[in-house]
Amino acid sequence: EIRAVVGDHQRRQALRVIVPSHYPQGTLVVVTDGEHALPPPVLARLNELGAREETTITILLDSMMHAFDVMRQFAEQTEEEEEEEEETGKEEKNGGIPSQENPEDIPRVEPSAFSTGTSPAATRRLMKELKAILSANCKDQGFEASLVGDDLYVWNVKLFGFDPHDPLGADLEKTKEKHILLQMQFPHDFPMSPPFVRVLRPRFRFHSGHVTVGGSICMELLTRRGWSPVNTVEACVVQIRAAFLDGRGRLDFSDTRDYGEWEARDAFNRVVARY
Numbered sequence: 001e002i003r004a005v006v007g008d009h010q011r012r013q014a015l016r017v018i019v020p021s022h023y024p025q026g027t028l029v030v031v032t033d034g035e036h037a038l039p040p041p042v043l044a045r046l047n048e049l050g051a052r053e054e055t056t057i058t059i060l061l062d063s064m065m066h067a068f069d070v071m072r073q074f075a076e077q078t079e080e081e082e083e084e085e086e087e088t089g090k091e092e093k094n095g096g097i098p099s100q101e102n103p104e105d106i107p108r109v110e111p112s113a114f115s116t117g118t119s120p121a122a123t124r125r126l127m128k129e130l131k132a133i134l135s136a137n138c139k140d141q142g143f144e145a146s147l148v149g150d151d152l153y154v155w156n157v158k159l160f161g162f163d164p165h166d167p168l169g170a171d172l173e174k175t176k177e178k179h180i181l182l183q184m185q186f187p188h189d190f191p192m193s194p195p196f197v198r199v200l201r202p203r204f205r206f207h208s209g210h211v212t213v214g215g216s217i218c219m220e221l222l223t224r225r226g227w228s229p230v231n232t233v234e235a236c237v238v239q240i241r242a243a244f245l246d247g248r249g250r251l252d253f254s255d256t257r258d259y260g261e262w263e264a265r266d267a268f269n270r271v272v273a274r275y
Helices: 040-050 057-086 120-135 167-173 233-246 261-274
Strands: 002-007 012-018 029-033 143-148 151-159 180-185 196-201
Touching: 120 143, 120 151, 120 233, 143 233, 151 233, 180 233, 196 261
Parallel strands: none
Antiparallel strands: 002 012, 012 029, 143 151, 151 180, 180 196
16 A cells, blocks of 8 residues: 655645555555545546556556646635635736736636536646647647637647648648648546547548548547546647558548538547447
8 A cells, every 4th residue: 555645734635545466467546535535536537547557656646646736726716716706896808818917817718519618627727738838839849729719628729731742741732721620629627538639621531540430539548548637738739640640641632521520529439439
């Protein structure tokens, strides 16, 4: 049994990992104690991670500490919102993006037709991810990201700069926009669960580039089994871009329609159920 304590003087979490006698085979079991014990869904997610053959004690402990940090941020955000409600006449600045004067501001985001709801912890993490991407020169990595409207939980991502000597790059040169447009939809419990990522346009040929017939991305990284809360959005986009090339992606010029969300979700669910 491994014991650890994380947090600060205000919030502490006692964590225990039950290690099987035949480790590294077997299942690592997470147990939490104390006033700020992890919610059952989070605990279930950690134990799901602990059951994976490739999960080490270090990976599990890192995930446990990250889960507690998300809870701590949630509590801090709740306290901040309660203080803000007592003030009057306070206006949001820069369309919800944190200002330089107060970088801890968190935008209040209403759910959209593409999201599963919101939470303060997920909102804080997404703001951190967005600020990191906007401050980095991601164009050098061949992509740029933007919000869909003012919804922090739905992003559009453009992938560009593919080598024209590569089959996919050559196909893109024949299109008007010369880029691949993705949409990332983040769940309310992000980063504990992965985003849903799909291609909007152009359409890919069947069984090429790890793109399903409905436009969703077929990668273990984007499933609950393959996802880790420590993954960043930037790293996900870079891996998706690489997957298009590794999977020998080619475009389907016979169909110029955008992919629809429902066909993308249906195809993704069928692939996950199959494997």
